[in-house]
Amino acid sequence: MKEQIIRKIFNGLIYIHILHHADEESFYGSWMIEELKGHGYSMSPGTLYPVLKTMVEEGLLEKEEKNVNGKIRKYYKSTKKGNELLLELKESLKVLVGEVM
Numbered sequence: 537m538k539e540q541i542i543r544k545i546f547n548g549l550i551y552i553h554i555l556h557h558a559d560e561e562s563f564y565g566s567w568m569i570e571e572l573k574g575h576g577y578s579m580s581p582g583t584l585y586p587v588l589k590t591m592v593e594e595g596l597l598e599k600e601e602k603n604v605n606g607k608i609r610k611y612y613k614s615t616k617k618g619n620e621l622l623l624e625l626k627e628s629l630k631v632l633v634g635e636v637m
């Protein structure tokens with residue numbers, strides 16, 4: 537029960553995390569999985585890719601296919617809409633964190 541609740545909250549925060557990195561530099565899926573691991577959060581490709589796909593559909597991310605040593609790799613980067621949402625989310629988060637911490 538507790539694990540499920542924590543997972544649900546983290547899944548929401550994933551959006552902010554993805555937007556944050558997409559704003560800095562374009563990334564590919566397995567890079568993001570490793571990044572999340574570094575934060576102690578394991579996410580399978582089967583969970584991450586649908587999130588990325590949704591974010592592309594929502595106009596928050598832009599997908600670009602790059603040829604890396606003969607292999608096609610899908611890169612994701614933030615759109616203007618994604619950047620604006622990130623700024624808004626950061627403001628709300630700052631207020632919330634300021635209150636509860």
Ligand SMILES: [Zn+2]
Pocket residue numbers: 553557571572575
């Ligand atoms: Zn990170």
